Amino acid sequence: MDLVFALALNGIVWGLIIALIALGLSIIFGLLDIINIAHGDFFMVGTVLAWTVLQTTGNYWLAFLLVPIIGFGLGLLINHAVIQPIKNAAALSIVATFGLSIILQESVRATYGAAPNRLVAPIQETLLLFGIQYEVYRIFAAAIAIFAICVFFGFLHKTKLGTWMRAVRFDPEIATAMGIPAHRIYMVTFGIGFAMAALGGVVAAPITTVDFQGGIDILPFCFMAVIIGGLGNLEGTVAAAVLLAFVEGIITSFTDPTIARIGSLIFMSAVLIVRPHGIFVGATR
Amino acid sequence: MRVTDTYKFGSWLLVLFTLTAPWVLPLLVDSFWVDIYSEILIWSLLAASVNLLLGYVGLLSFGQALFFGFGMYGVAIGVVKFDLGFWSAFIFGISLATGMAAIAGSLAVRLTWHYFAIITVVFSLIFYFTALSWKPITGGDDGLPFTIPPIISFGDYKLTMTNANFQYFFIVTIVGACYWLMYRVINSPLGRAFVTVRENDARAALIGLNVYLIRLTAFIFAGFIAGVAGALFALFGRYASASYMFYHVSGEAVVWAIIGGVGTLFGPIVGTGLMIVLREELSSVWDHYLLLVGVAVILTVIFAPRGIGGAFKALAEKIARQQFSRKESGP
Amino acid sequence: MSNVPLLEVTNVNKRFGGLKALQDVNLSLETGKLHAIIGPNGAGKTTLFNVVTGTIPVTSGRIKFLGTDMTNDKIHRISRRGLARTLQIKSVFANMTVRENLWIAAQSHHGVFSPFKSWKKCVRSVEMADIICEQIGLTSLADQTASNLSHGDIALLEMGLALATEPKLLLLDEPICGMGPAETEQTVIKIQEISKSTAIIIIEHDIEVVFKIADEITVMANGTVLAKGTPESIAANSDVRNAYLGDDDDD
Numbered sequence: 068m069d070l071v072f073a074l075a076l077n078g079i080v081w082g083l084i085i086a087l088i089a090l091g092l093s094i095i096f097g098l099l100d101i102i103n104i105a106h107g108d109f110f111m112v113g114t115v116l117a118w119t120v121l122q123t124t125g126n127y128w129l130a131f132l133l134v135p136i137i138g139f140g141l142g143l144l145i146n147h148a149v150i151q152p153i154k155n156a157a158a159l160s161i162v163a164t165f166g167l168s169i170i171l172q173e174s175v176r177a178t179y180g181a182a183p184n185r186l187v188a189p190i191q192e193t194l195l196l197f198g199i200q201y202e203v204y205r206i207f208a209a210a211i212a213i214f215a216i217c218v219f220f221g222f223l224h225k226t227k228l229g230t231w232m233r234a235v236r237f238d239p240e241i242a243t244a245m246g247i248p249a250h251r252i253y254m255v256t257f258g259i260g261f262a263m264a265a266l267g268g269v270v271a272a273p274i275t276t277v278d279f280q281g282g283i284d285i286l287p288f289c290f291m292a293v294i295i296g297g298l299g300n301l302e303g304t305v306a307a308a309v310l311l312a313f314v315e316g317i318i319t320s321f322t323d324p325t326i327a328r329i330g331s332l333i334f335m336s337a338v339l340i341v342r343p344h345g346i347f348v349g350a351t352r
Numbered sequence: 353m354r355v356t357d358t359y360k361f362g363s364w365l366l367v368l369f370t371l372t373a374p375w376v377l378p379l380l381v382d383s384f385w386v387d388i389y390s391e392i393l394i395w396s397l398l399a400a401s402v403n404l405l406l407g408y409v410g411l412l413s414f415g416q417a418l419f420f421g422f423g424m425y426g427v428a429i430g431v432v433k434f435d436l437g438f439w440s441a442f443i444f445g446i447s448l449a450t451g452m453a454a455i456a457g458s459l460a461v462r463l464t465w466h467y468f469a470i471i472t473v474v475f476s477l478i479f480y481f482t483a484l485s486w487k488p489i490t491g492g493d494d495g496l497p498f499t500i501p502p503i504i505s506f507g508d509y510k511l512t513m514t515n516a517n518f519q520y521f522f523i524v525t526i527v528g529a530c531y532w533l534m535y536r537v538i539n540s541p542l543g544r545a546f547v548t549v550r551e552n553d554a555r556a557a558l559i560g561l562n563v564y565l566i567r568l569t570a571f572i573f574a575g576f577i578a579g580v581a582g583a584l585f586a587l588f589g590r591y592a593s594a595s596y597m598f599y600h601v602s603g604e605a606v607v608w609a610i611i612g613g614v615g616t617l618f619g620p621i622v623g624t625g626l627m628i629v630l631r632e633e634l635s636s637v638w639d640h641y642l643l644l645v646g647v648a649v650i651l652t653v654i655f656a657p658r659g660i661g662g663a664f665k666a667l668a669e670k671i672a673r674q675q676f677s678r679k680e681s682g683p
Numbered sequence: 684m685s686n687v688p689l690l691e692v693t694n695v696n697k698r699f700g701g702l703k704a705l706q707d708v709n710l711s712l713e714t715g716k717l718h719a720i721i722g723p724n725g726a727g728k729t730t731l732f733n734v735v736t737g738t739i740p741v742t743s744g745r746i747k748f749l750g751t752d753m754t755n756d757k758i759h760r761i762s763r764r765g766l767a768r769t770l771q772i773k774s775v776f777a778n779m780t781v782r783e784n785l786w787i788a789a790q791s792h793h794g795v796f797s798p799f800k801s802w803k804k805c806v807r808s809v810e811m812a813d814i815i816c817e818q819i820g821l822t823s824l825a826d827q828t829a830s831n832l833s834h835g836d837i838a839l840l841e842m843g844l845a846l847a848t849e850p851k852l853l854l855l856d857e858p859i860c861g862m863g864p865a866e867t868e869q870t871v872i873k874i875q876e877i878s879k880s881t882a883i884i885i886i887e888h889d890i891e892v893v894f895k896i897a898d899e900i901t902v903m904a905n906g907t908v909l910a911k912g913t914p915e916s917i918a919a920n921s922d923v924r925n926a927y928l929g930d931d932d933d934d
């Protein structure tokens with residue numbers, strides 16, 4: 068029973084981190100109409116950057132600040148070099164971002180190396196939680212993820228830029244006609260998307276391994292959250308991510324984690340075919 | 353005139369090279385290139401199956417590796433678990449892939465655009481994970497090796513694929529038959545219907561085409577071709593493995609098809625050949641040659657989305673037009 | 684004359700969310716007439732074509748074609764029954780030649796989609812394509828890719844696509860919109876020619892053209908049918924004059 072509880076808790080923590088990353092994927096998909104196969108690698112780059120910050124400065128906390136900023140910059144760069152040039156060939160965006168994924172993984176392998184590393188969490192304490200010893204860092208990670216998600220929603224609803232983003236998503240032509248600089252919005256969106264995935268990397272690095280292939284597992288999970296939650300339904304994405312990870316966590320305590328993953332994927336296919344707008348009723352936008 | 357002539361010339365050159373490769377390649381380079389060429393031919397079928405969907409009905413599948421994997425496992429499981437002979441195992445593999453394509457397709461072609469791409473990846477991932485965890489049948493990570501049964505045996509005499517020349521020509525025959533089949537289908541009324549759906553599906557329905565059925569037919573046909581590729585590759589490598597069902601394999605096939613040029617029959621061979629030769633030549637000298645692949649993919653999508661085949665076609669047509677206009681204005 | 688109407692629309696309603704695009708539309712149409720639908724923008728004319736051809740489902744009501752109920756039937760089935768249409772936003776198969784465009788339309792109507800035969804050997808459709816090419820006057824452009832055609836020629840080709848399916852009823856949605864005066868005149872003559880052998884419903888904004896060619900006119904406004912009758916009776920109808928023809932027709 069303790070194990071079930073711990074795995075369920077782990078699931079929720081992971082779900083929140085995935086939600087953070089998947090939100091980035093969702094806004095990129097929603098605004099730019101681009102399937103970003105490289106999104107898992109954005110996360111991976113985040114973990115590697117976090118590792119690098121720790122190695123060079125010895126202070127992991129700095130990574131929480133620095134890595135999202137670097138990620139934002141990388142996002143702008145990639146948007147300029149890859150995404151904008153293929154905007155007119157959106158059908159092939161999936162191919163271009165596949166190429167991007169290869170480049171990111173291979174660059175990391177060339178610089179950081181092929182061997183996976185484990186990071187020591189900046190908080191080592193454990194806490195007695197409902198009868199089990201639970202790592203405090205995981206709770207902290209969940210808190211950071213929640214905080215970042217809240218900041219993101221606040222940004223989207225309370226700032227001018229966020230409102231513009233929603234307007235462009237709703238109808239790019241009308242938005243442009245109203246004088247919203249759609250081009251700049253795309254740029255910022257991609258930057259934010261990368262930054263969120265990278266922040267997810269920083270948060271997750273101490274509880275996973277830092278590896279150039281670390282994004283490969285994350286990517287399907289993010290897509291599941293985005294699709295099951297409903298494309299463009301950002302609250303749905305968050306809910307779906309947490310729910311999925313929670314259920315997978317519980318199933319994992321009974322059987323092979325792969326079986327849990329297969330179950331989620333089948334569920335996702337059913338959602339795609341039967342309810343392509345996600346499982347949350349009445350959610351439009 | 354000139355355009356079709358260049359095509360004919362190119363096709364004949366390809367055929368001639370293919371038929372003489374086991375003797376020519378060892379003279380020119382090294383005899384292991386014969387095997388690499390066999391591999392190129394097999395993998396080009398996987399790229400061709402991507403091309404059938406993307407180039408002819410306009411659906412980008414990121415999950416063709418699923419059918420490759422089914423063809424592969426069909427052969428291996430047929431030999432290992434059911435004790436099938438060569439031909440029955442081969443046919444079993446292909447049927448398994450085609451059947452899977454019919455089931456997956458009947459669901460997938462309800463979707464289009466990015467959703468279609470996503471669901472094809474998801475389907476292939478489901479079976480990838482299944483193959484990974486179902487070790488007693490699939491061998492999981494380690495794969496499922498097998499001893500290749502003889503093709504025919506008269507008493508003591510056995511003809512098997514362990515004979516290198518025979519193996520090569522077996523592959524050439526099957527791959528050749530597949531391209532012939534694709535050529536026929538593409539130039540048939542059905543092939544025209546494919547292109548019509550690619551061009552404008554809403555319009556196609558309004559003139560009476562059953563768009564769903566046409567997409568499904570194309571999907572099953574593409575699954576069949578990918579299945580043949582997988583079955584051949586199993587026979588060639590004498591094993592099957594879950595790793596060939598991963599979406600990176602599908603992605604690679606998409607890359608080959610696009611670099612070679614979608615919407616042209618031989619584009620996939622050109623793309624696959626180029627990228628595999630590149631890999632063979634570069635991977636030994638430069639560990640990170642994949643960087644080059646990534647860059648090539650992005651550049652192709654940005655600057656030459658119709659690939660080498662498309663660029664060649666455009667060039668040939670331009671030359672033809674110039675000659676035509678010169679003739680018109682000449683004395 | 685048989686008393687089964689060609690097209691029978693009964694109490695059809697179409698709602699888009701809160702917007703009532705069609706409200707209790709009733710329409711009965713006999714064979715062999717050129718029928719026109721007029722009405723201001725947003726009246727629901729295109730929506731009526733959309734529900735009749737199965738492009739969008741009706742909210743309620745029934746649609747019968749040649750006595751058979753085909754409400755919410757599949758688009759391609761309706762097309763194969765003999766109902767063809769052109770779209771307000773012109774649409775053809777851009778990367779195919781004019782001939783190929785017409786060939787596929789003819790083939791989809793009466794041909795089989797054999798996977799092995801060469802498409803050029805489907806003689807019947809090849810001949811049909813040539814005939815239609817001649818009929819719409821695009822023979823000289825037959826081997827041009829459709830994307831190279833002028834706007835007017837695309838409109839003609841689209842009409843050809845519909846004709847190649849040998850329809851019993853042809854729905855034309857603003858076929859001369861965007862054409863120059865000369866093209867318009869030619870196209871109108873062609874429409875009149877076609878109407879001798881095929882029933883036509885035409886949506887058109889050019890009132891002059893409508894009154895010249897139509898045997899029967901339906902006036903729509905705000906999703907309802909305002910009036911239906913001969914051009915003379917429509918011209919005399921005071922409701923219509925108030926609602927639609929307005930002031931610019933004060934003779």
Ligand SMILES: Nc1ncnc2c1ncn2[C@@H]1O[C@H](COP(=O)(O)OP(=O)(O)O)[C@@H](O)[C@H]1O
Pocket residue numbers: 699702704722723724725726727728729730731
């Ligand atoms: N697919 C649709 N979704 C929502 N509203 C629509 C749709 N199609 C048409 N409408 C609305 O229905 C009304 C009638 O449109 P339409 O039939 O195109 O008019 P007309 O062809 O007479 O100009 C308009 O208000 C239009 O905005």
Ligand SMILES: [Mg+2]
Pocket residue numbers: 728729730771
């Ligand atoms: Mg209209």
